[in-house]
Amino acid sequence: MAKIIPFKAVRPTRDKVCLVSCRSYEEYVTAELAAQLDFNPLSFLHVLKPAYTNQETVSFEKRYRQVNQKYQDFKTEKILVKDKKPAIYIHKIITNKHSFTGIIVGTSIDDYHNNRIKKHEETIAFRVQLLKDYMKFSEFNSEPVLMTYPDNKTLENWIFNRTQKLADFEFSSTKKEVNYLWKIDDALEINWIQNIFEKIDKLYIADGHHRSAAAALLSEENENPENTAKDYLLSYLISENNVKVYEFNRLVKDLNGLEKEAFIKELDKNFIIENLKQQPFQPTEKHQLGMYLDNEFYSLLLKKEKNVFKTALESLDTQILYETVLLPLLAIKDLRDDERIEYVSGKQSILELKKIIDEGEFEVGFILFPSNIDEIKALADADLIMPPKSTYIEPKFRSGIVIYEL
Incomplete structure (x- = not known):
């Protein structure tokens, strides 16, 4: 009540x-x-x-x-x-x-x-x-x-x-x-x-x-x-x-010492990767990420065998990105305070994200599919906490x- x-x-x-x-x-x-x-x-x-x-x-x-x-x-x-x-x-x-x-x-x-x-x-x-x-x-x-x-x-x-x-x-x-x-x-x-x-x-x-x-x-x-x-x-x-509910997209300043080819090879362990070249890409479904790296857009679709989750938090795209990319590959542990990562509201065009990266301060950008109110409620009901900057509402x-x- x-x-x-x-x-x-x-x-x-x-x-x-x-x-x-x-x-x-x-x-x-x-x-x-x-x-x-x-x-x-x-x-x-x-x-x-x-x-x-x-x-x-x-x-x-x-x-x-x-x-x-x-x-x-x-x-x-x-x-x-x-x-x-x-x-x-x-x-x-x-x-x-x-x-x-x-x-x-x-x-x-x-x-x-x-x-x-x-x-x-x-x-x-x-x-x-x-x-x-x-x-x-x-x-x-x-x-x-x-x-x-x-x-x-x-x-x-x-x-x-x-x-x-x-x-x-x-x-x-x-x-x-x-x-x-x-x-x-x-x-x-x-x-x-x-x-x-x-x-x-x-x-x-x-x-x-x-x-x-x-x-x-x-x-x-x-x-x-x-x-x-x-x-x-x-x-x-x-x-x-x-x-x-809008997403918050991620900008990262470097690849943690990895060469581009090695980084993409690591991504291939969890995602089906499609290189879209210069075609701007926005995810159209859950568990699909967009990436902008070295003047090219990529689609990253989570592999089916990786699509096994025990909690509402584990199935959240921001958590998937953190667990599979940001933490293990880019060594970003603290999403709130690490100076190597910044956030761009999904209200802004992905061309704005592209422009920021092209200016040179950031090396890679990740574009997310927005969460919905049902996901937010499921997390709240389970007393789970979203990663920082998961939603712009x-x-x-x-x-x-x-x-x-x-």
Whole structure:
């Protein structure tokens, strides 16, 4: 049974939302970040990264308290306003290729601890601690964790009907995404939705494992039992058929001392290899990899006798690549921190991957077939952890649209 709650969100006023909302500041290159901060005084980036020119000289705690102070300034100036009644929020994001619609709610930290909220990624303790401290001293969360729920026709029909009405706001981003938000604050309607989720056994984290772990840690340290906000996690719940899962392709700087011919000979032990010369290649099925090496594309199809797996993790293409190529042949043990490997989102063209390798910093690239939501759920249900950078999942939520105060 999944527990969800409404909450009094802090939101930009309707006339300012298009100027306030922003991507995560980590997604901005330096010049773009500086331009936003210099020329858009309403950008939520001013809250996320105040006094950005001297951040390296400020302690983490002081920096996070500055975030809170700037946040309070935005509220004082009525750039951000808190809703008067608890509500849930329907949020729709339309990109140039996809449309995503989900609901923004609070989900239970108890459900997280009791594994009713399922995980499939490993977290880094240092990063979790930093995020926990950020939430503690800034006293808000503006980036919901993306979670999926099983397809539910009743809920989807309700969302569809609700989104036919005029939205509380509608705006386009510089990335040409259209965003809509509907506030639902009718108590009977909220109770009806809560009852639907009480019949759902599990929610699955699709994106935001560090944020959820940080929120759980913050809840554990909560010394004020009257502050129940810390018992819940800002979440964007979306039907599992409405997420888009992309792959992360791999770039490796060298062949670990192997000559090209010797490397391909080693690959032949596990894969049926087809040299496609200059023809760009994208895998079309599981257990098929693409490779770009020495100005040529290759298809690598796992041999049938090697296609024997005991767990969902073993059958994952990213794990197959790691176990058969990256670790034994290229001596890459740590997929997260080894400086010889980097990752390119499957949203980017493989011609971009080719261009990067042709520029000379990397020697070989591996192109993967994307995982699907069923694989992610199977791993989570078995308490297994995906290799780092196995999936790039959409939708991505903009900051400053719906803020959950802690």
